[in-house]
Amino acid sequence: MPIPKEILAVERPKNTVVVMYGKNKNLFAIRERVGCTYDHGRRIPVNGKTIGHIIDGKYVPKEAHPVPVSQSPVDLKDWGAAVLCDQLATTLLKELTAVYDKNDALKIYCIAILRVCNSGIKDYELKDAYEESFISELYPDVALSKNTVSRFFNDLGKAYSRICKYMSLRAAAVEKGHHVIVDGTLKSNESTVNSLSDYSRKARTKGTRDISILYAYDLEAGEPVCSKCFPGNMLDATAYESFLKDNSISKGIIVGDKGFPSSAAKKQFALHADLHYMNPLKRDSRYIEQCALLNYEGQLPGHETILYKKAKAEEGKWLYSFRDTTQSHKEDYGWLHKAQKSGEFRNDQYMEDWLLFGTIILESDLEMEPLIAYQTYGCRWEIELVMRYYKQTCEFDETRVHDDYSVIGSEFCNFLSTVITYRMIGAFEKSGLFYKMTYKKLLHILNRAKKVRIDGANWELITMNPSQIEILQELALLPKPAPKKRGRKPKNKV
Numbered sequence: 001m002p003i004p005k006e007i008l009a010v011e012r013p014k015n016t017v018v019v020m021y022g023k024n025k026n027l028f029a030i031r032e033r034v035g036c037t038y039d040h041g042r043r044i045p046v047n048g049k050t051i052g053h054i055i056d057g058k059y060v061p062k063e064a065h066p067v068p069v070s071q072s073p074v075d076l077k078d079w080g081a082a083v084l085c086d087q088l089a090t091t092l093l094k095e096l097t098a099v100y101d102k103n104d105a106l107k108i109y110c111i112a113i114l115r116v117c118n119s120g121i122k123d124y125e126l127k128d129a130y131e132e133s134f135i136s137e138l139y140p141d142v143a144l145s146k147n148t149v150s151r152f153f154n155d156l157g158k159a160y161s162r163i164c165k166y167m168s169l170r171a172a173a174v175e176k177g178h179h180v181i182v183d184g185t186l187k188s189n190e191s192t193v194n195s196l197s198d199y200s201r202k203a204r205t206k207g208t209r210d211i212s213i214l215y216a217y218d219l220e221a222g223e224p225v226c227s228k229c230f231p232g233n234m235l236d237a238t239a240y241e242s243f244l245k246d247n248s249i250s251k252g253i254i255v256g257d258k259g260f261p262s263s264a265a266k267k268q269f270a271l272h273a274d275l276h277y278m279n280p281l282k283r284d285s286r287y288i289e290q291c292a293l294l295n296y297e298g299q300l301p302g303h304e305t306i307l308y309k310k311a312k313a314e315e316g317k318w319l320y321s322f323r324d325t326t327q328s329h330k331e332d333y334g335w336l337h338k339a340q341k342s343g344e345f346r347n348d349q350y351m352e353d354w355l356l357f358g359t360i361i362l363e364s365d366l367e368m369e370p371l372i373a374y375q376t377y378g379c380r381w382e383i384e385l386v387m388r389y390y391k392q393t394c395e396f397d398e399t400r401v402h403d404d405y406s407v408i409g410s411e412f413c414n415f416l417s418t419v420i421t422y423r424m425i426g427a428f429e430k431s432g433l434f435y436k437m438t439y440k441k442l443l444h445i446l447n448r449a450k451k452v453r454i455d456g457a458n459w460e461l462i463t464m465n466p467s468q469i470e471i472l473q474e475l476a477l478l479p480k481p482a483p484k485k486r487g488r489k490p491k492n493k494v
Helices: 080-097 102-117 123-132 146-158 160-172 236-246 262-271 325-342 347-354 370-378 381-393 404-431 439-448 466-474
Strands: 016-021 027-039 042-055 058-061 076-078 179-188 210-218 223-231 252-255 275-280 298-300 303-312 318-324 359-364 450-452
Touching: 016 042, 076 080, 076 123, 080 102, 080 160, 080 404, 080 439, 102 123, 102 146, 102 404, 102 439, 123 146, 146 160, 146 404, 160 223, 160 404, 179 236, 210 236, 223 236, 223 404, 236 262, 252 370, 262 275, 275 370, 298 370, 303 325, 303 370, 318 325, 318 370, 325 347, 359 370, 404 439, 439 466
Parallel strands: 179 252, 252 275
Antiparallel strands: 016 027, 027 042, 042 058, 076 450, 179 210, 210 223, 275 359, 298 303, 303 318, 318 359
């Protein structure tokens, strides 16, 4: 179809050519003529970029021609939460670049931050969230389309040794005397194409298949150290040694629960002199009778309702027995209430159980004061908070990917999101904001802190309430106002 003569007659820059386009070939673009190529002796012209259009019989340069809004850049972006996460997580990016290619490290890093700032975000929503977040200004040109992310998680899981190497670097940074709390959690996963999804011990009540995720939490540092995925039907005791070995945990005091007996990882504790353990024993343990652990020595200092006993067992084990009389009364009431409801009361069974009400018995390969042992194990509730934030605050209670590789890759990003979340919690506590507001409320205010680009160049913070500005100042996102100068004292009247 020839170009109309009246279009060719319109004045336009030299060395350009008119190109028809559009469904009806009724639109005309002006493209540069940048040279030519030779094909069997023939000169074939080569066109360059589009520099303008012919509109209403006139040449309109591209700069003066308005771009469709669908192609316009985003000029209003989420700023507060993205920038705070980046400030707190810069060390994670350095750790990632030590293991991964720079582009891959940036992709992992941005996905982790976006999952923190946008609770429950789906993988196909990451691209839009990235473009609407200020993280795209800090780290531009990160590809996060639906297909790209899906393929990336798969590749990330296939390069499993890289994940192990990264976790080992973090575990190596744990101080010798730090307490490392180990625990596991279950996540629903109904996929039929991966070997990690299986019916767990909670299948009867949940009615779904799960994957099991073990976490190690550094109590002194206040953040998770490493994690690993296991099949949902695998017992914690079975996965214990594999978890310590694969993540190269060789320092610290491992504080577990009854699902992590020291015997399950005996080889790892024997190999590493700086790796120690503290675990609770079951109430039917043979040590209770052998070491007379129910014959208490006295009251625990600072805890008048708690009795204690310290004893040494074979193989260098130290045992610490405690009885909380307040907890004992609660268990006593529960036992009697259950017996009355069932109509079956046996005095011999009651007296046998009564001796163990409110008791907890700890074993460790370290000798310490009973008070230190009690306080150390009492800090296990920190890992419960990790799991709560992992499942609820970040809304990671269900996997949305299918095969083994993708699950491993996605959970690796979730792990980093959990670390960033705990660093944010630490920042909120340090600034004193956690005593006034909840985590979700503070994150909501941070997400309201947006920046706008009106002139196409400079970013400015949108207008916010003074109380919200103060929160940004407390978190060092905005400078605090200079203190007012004190005026001169009034003169004394004579």
